[in-house]
Amino acid sequence: xxxxxxxxxxxxxxxxxxxxxxxxxxxxxxxxxxxxxxxxxxxxxxxxxxxx
Numbered sequence: 770x771x772x773x774x775x776x777x778x779x780x781x782x783x784x785x786x787x788x789x790x791x792x793x794x795x796x797x798x799x800x801x802x803x804x805x806x807x808x809x810x811x812x813x814x815x816x817x818x819x820x821x
Contacts, residue, residue, distance in 0.1 A: 780817055787815070 788797050800808050
């Protein structure tokens with residue numbers, strides 16, 4: 770887990786944005802139940818595009 774809270778916040782925003790794009794939902798909460806395992810695997814293997 771990232772120790773720097775500002776960087777951690779940026780990483781979570783980036784991840785949430787990519788999840789929303791990948792699963793075409795307005796919120797991660799709207800991911801269909803049948804897609805939850807895929808979403809979890811996506812999150813586990815996620816690599817940030819940029820670290821700034």
